[in-house]
Amino acid sequence: MSYVTHLECSATGEHHPARQVHNLSRAGKPLLVRYDLERMRHDLDREALSAEPEGLWRYSNFLPVSDPGNRVSLGEIATPLIHLPNTARSAGATGKLITKDEGRLPTGSFKARGMALAVSMAKSFGLKRLAIPTNGNAGAAMAAYGARAGMECYVFCPEETPDVNLREIARQGARVWKVNGQIDQCGAIVREGIGEMGWFDVSTLKEPYRIEGKKTMGLELADQMGWHLPDVIFYPTGGGTGLIGMWKAFDELEALGWIGSQRPRMVAVQATGCAPMVRAWEAGLEHAVRWENAETVACGIRVPQAIGDFLILRAVRESGGFAIAAEDEDTLDAQADAARLDGMLLGPEGAATLAAYRQCISDGRIDRDASVVLFNCGTPLKYDMPPVRRRIDLNEPLNFAALAAQG
Numbered sequence: 001m002s003y004v005t006h007l008e009c010s011a012t013g014e015h016h017p018a019r020q021v022h023n024l025s026r027a028g029k030p031l032l033v034r035y036d037l038e039r040m041r042h043d044l045d046r047e048a049l050s051a052e053p054e055g056l057w058r059y060s061n062f063l064p065v066s067d068p069g070n071r072v073s074l075g076e077i078a079t080p081l082i083h084l085p086n087t088a089r090s091a092g093a094t095g096k097l098i099t100k101d102e103g104r105l106p107t108g109s110f111k112a113r114g115m116a117l118a119v120s121m122a123k124s125f126g127l128k129r130l131a132i133p134t135n136g137n138a139g140a141a142m143a144a145y146g147a148r149a150g151m152e153c154y155v156f157c158p159e160e161t162p163d164v165n166l167r168e169i170a171r172q173g174a175r176v177w178k179v180n181g182q183i184d185q186c187g188a189i190v191r192e193g194i195g196e197m198g199w200f201d202v203s204t205l206k207e208p209y210r211i212e213g214k215k216t217m218g219l220e221l222a223d224q225m226g227w228h229l230p231d232v233i234f235y236p237t238g239g240g241t242g243l244i245g246m247w248k249a250f251d252e253l254e255a256l257g258w259i260g261s262q263r264p265r266m267v268a269v270q271a272t273g274c275a276p277m278v279r280a281w282e283a284g285l286e287h288a289v290r291w292e293n294a295e296t297v298a299c300g301i302r303v304p305q306a307i308g309d310f311l312i313l314r315a316v317r318e319s320g321g322f323a324i325a326a327e328d329e330d331t332l333d334a335q336a337d338a339a340r341l342d343g344m345l346l347g348p349e350g351a352a353t354l355a356a357y358r359q360c361i362s363d364g365r366i367d368r369d370a371s372v373v374l375f376n377c378g379t380p381l382k383y384d385m386p387p388v389r390r391r392i393d394l395n396e397p398l399n400f401a402a403l404a405a406q407g
Helices: 037-043 056-062 086-088 112-126 137-149 163-171 185-197 212-226 240-255 276-282 309-318 328-342 348-363 400-405
Strands: 004-009 031-035 080-082 095-100 129-133 152-157 173-177 230-234 265-271 322-326 372-376
Touching: 031 212, 031 230, 031 372, 037 240, 056 212, 056 230, 056 309, 086 328, 095 348, 112 137, 112 212, 129 137, 129 185, 137 152, 137 163, 152 163, 152 185, 163 173, 173 185, 212 240, 230 240, 230 348, 240 265, 240 309, 265 309, 265 348, 276 309, 276 322, 322 328, 322 348, 328 348, 348 372
Parallel strands: 095 372, 129 152, 152 173, 230 265, 230 372, 265 322
Antiparallel strands: 004 031, 080 095
């Protein structure tokens, strides 16, 4: 059963029919899926949900795929909540610090959530050819789910995209190109090719369903925490679909009476080398100006301009949150410390949230006893790590004292 009633323009509120193929609204803004929440409130039981298998499709009643036969799945698990007590103490905090590790999902990132829904809906509409601009992980996820659904996939990546992402995308059967530009310039290629190539644009927020997949992060987090949300959520923000999706999830859960009105403060984390949302938030603007010469080690948040900028800023402000930028050096230090102190290997984007958290504990922007969830949006194993230089030569006598002295 689908409880979808219509699609709604996020800027004007204009309704669009749900069972038709859409990209942006007539106003050129993202479309949001709307549900019959009153009927859901009557039909659904929060306690009964626990009897359903864990994972993304546990929340199928909150999603737009009406026919289970159209679900395109690669085994989307419930990603774990991992406590980081030693990391919190090292920052001078006394509250719970938890990371939600989205790197455990298919293709190693949270992009699997959005693509599971986008490709499932594309299948339900009979679409056969998809295209996307990507910094890596979204393209890998689209390639995998597109392959599963038997679709042609075209992927355009900025030159700086990690090579492992490019190889992953190609290995899964997609056609992939490197472009000497940023992700929004790759997006222009996708838009320009729609007429001639006949592909469907699966760019961030330019179709309505990736946000519904990302929404499951909020549904799952609430479920895992016994329907009590943390005080603060730090979220690595490029296109911002996950932050917007979680805020939407909390709205829907409150309408159903499954949670109260208390919400986490939503913190949009960017890098100092690409921080358009931080600049807009600090200036009190509704829209962000494109960030020129974007550069950061956290490729996933290297997005110079986001079409959903006003939705990100709206969620941040409504929650009493803020936007903050982390220095790359602090991000790499945070990545090393979380691994050393708590055995938690964060991707660069997830490490940026830890760097921002430590900054906020230090300057008092969040309380030391606050309960905090950091989103680690992808596996770090797709990125280069510092090389190992130590070597044992079996032609020389072993000196164990020397080994210990090396640290």
